[in-house]
Amino acid sequence: MKDRKAAILAEIPRLRRYARALLHDADAADDLVQDCLERALLRLDNWQTGESPRRWLFTIMHHLFVDQMRKSRRRSEVVMLTLDDSEALSSPATQTETIASREIVDALQAVSPDRRAALLMVGIEGFSYAEAANILGIPAGTLMSRIARGREELRGLLDDASRRRMIRVVER
Amino acid sequence: MTARDYTERDIHMSLDGELPAEEAADFQAWLAANPEMKARSSRFEADRAGLRRALAGVLDEPLPERFARIVSGERVPARRAVLWRSAAAAAAIFAVGALGGYLAGVGDLGLGASADDRIAEQAIAAHTVYSAEQRHAVEVGADDRDHLLGWLSKRTGVTLIAPDLAAEGFELVGGRLLPSGGKPAAMLLYEDAGKNRISVYVTGDGEAKARGTYADADGGPSAIYWLDEGYACAVVGTLPKERLADVARSAWRQLAAGAGIG
Numbered sequence: 001m002k003d004r005k006a007a008i009l010a011e012i013p014r015l016r017r018y019a020r021a022l023l024h025d026a027d028a029a030d031d032l033v034q035d036c037l038e039r040a041l042l043r044l045d046n047w048q049t050g051e052s053p054r055r056w057l058f059t060i061m062h063h064l065f066v067d068q069m070r071k072s073r074r075r076s077e078v079v080m081l082t083l084d085d086s087e088a089l090s091s092p093a094t095q096t097e098t099i100a101s102r103e104i105v106d107a108l109q110a111v112s113p114d115r116r117a118a119l120l121m122v123g124i125e126g127f128s129y130a131e132a133a134n135i136l137g138i139p140a141g142t143l144m145s146r147i148a149r150g151r152e153e154l155r156g157l158l159d160d161a162s163r164r165r166m167i168r169v170v171e172r
Numbered sequence: 173m174t175a176r177d178y179t180e181r182d183i184h185m186s187l188d189g190e191l192p193a194e195e196a197a198d199f200q201a202w203l204a205a206n207p208e209m210k211a212r213s214s215r216f217e218a219d220r221a222g223l224r225r226a227l228a229g230v231l232d233e234p235l236p237e238r239f240a241r242i243v244s245g246e247r248v249p250a251r252r253a254v255l256w257r258s259a260a261a262a263a264a265i266f267a268v269g270a271l272g273g274y275l276a277g278v279g280d281l282g283l284g285a286s287a288d289d290r291i292a293e294q295a296i297a298a299h300t301v302y303s304a305e306q307r308h309a310v311e312v313g314a315d316d317r318d319h320l321l322g323w324l325s326k327r328t329g330v331t332l333i334a335p336d337l338a339a340e341g342f343e344l345v346g347g348r349l350l351p352s353g354g355k356p357a358a359m360l361l362y363e364d365a366g367k368n369r370i371s372v373y374v375t376g377d378g379e380a381k382a383r384g385t386y387a388d389a390d391g392g393p394s395a396i397y398w399l400d401e402g403y404a405c406a407v408v409g410t411l412p413k414e415r416l417a418d419v420a421r422s423a424w425r426q427l428a429a430g431a432g433i434g
Binding site: 005009012013014017021033038098101102104105108120123124128129144147154158 | 180181188189215222233236244245248425
């Protein structure tokens with residue numbers, strides 16, 4: 001039991017990073033991490049020996065994220081628009097965030113939640129396709145198309161943002 | 173060469189380390205021979221690097237001490253409720269709202285109804301009522317555009333232009349003046365060739381910055397809204413999400429430029 005708890009503790013920084021990338025807002029992200037930890041503790045017995053703690057915890061977190069998205073669809077704060085910096089919500093997660101970093105994380109919030117999760121699992125958290133598909137509970141083919149579409153979407157949003165910036169520069 | 177045909181799918185697989193090792197050289201040769209695909213691959217790779225950079229700092233942030241306490245099995249007292257928007261922005265909206273309500277002596281900002289919710293709700297209500305009207309949807313028609321915009325700008329106190337949404341397939345029908353929590357608001361109604369209507373709702377309100385989407389649970393119209401520098405705008409319609417987002421983005425860009433925001 002002690003080992004398990006230590007293993008959970010060791011995963012918290014990664015869980016936080018994933019949550020932050022999913023939700024951007026630091027407090028909302030930490031709330032998601034807290035929910036995840038609480039649920040993990042309740043289900044400590046379900047954790048199969050030999051199962052990677054990371055995969056187990058990310059699966060729990062993913063289910064919680066899906067629940068939240070479902071609930072928030074009503075009054076959705078699933079922000080789908082990335083405008084430029086002046087129009088963006090000013091809630092820098094860290095003081096040292098550069099404009100480029102903020103722009104890309106902002107743009108990420110405009111990518112649909114399914115694609116965002118797939119993109120992050122593989123691109124940031126380094127899960128293999130098989131692992132990520134397992135965590136997200138989808139076939140590998142679906143995962144791949146979500147990653148591909150997610151990357152396209154993100155690139156498109158960033159292109160839009162830079163085009164707008166250029167227009168502004170010209171206007172001045 | 174035994175090279176199979178590579179596709180864009182392989183770009184992602186390669187990037188994610190899922191391409192079989194024995195295909196790697198072949199694939200690189202294919203990329204080299206397809207500059208467009210190579211450029212794509214580089215862009216995706218750069219985006220991933222950018223994301224990694226942007227998120228790297230999180231790993232080094234000190235952990236909230238409540239996490240360790242939870243894992244040790246301690247009961248951690250209830251934390252504050254999750255706010256489904258930027259907590260900081262929400263706090264600002266609540267603060268401004270409460271003060272504004274107090275000064276005006278009007279308690280129209282009920283607990284939990286922040287300025288952006290209120291504006292989105294009013295915009296949706298206006299859309300629901302007036303977009304259904306055939307003959308009396310607007311007070312002043314698009315044929316009298318200058319008068320319409322001059323009049324609405326004067327009454328709302330914000331510089332109002334009528335966004336040109338022709339590229340999105342929408343033409344201005346006209347507009348009307350509406351009450352918005354005791355203040356005047358302007359509503360511009362647009363229609364496309366398929367008789368779909370959207371409305372652009374503008375009022376001089378909302379000092380905090382916010383943006384978001386507000387949708388009815390039952391599939392009614394949804395609103396995409398912005399609040400910025402004392403200028404609030406909501407675009408309302410029942411279009412598919414992406415299309416509404418496109419229209420809204422275009423409308424906001426023009427409105428903001430017209431009002432000199434940003």
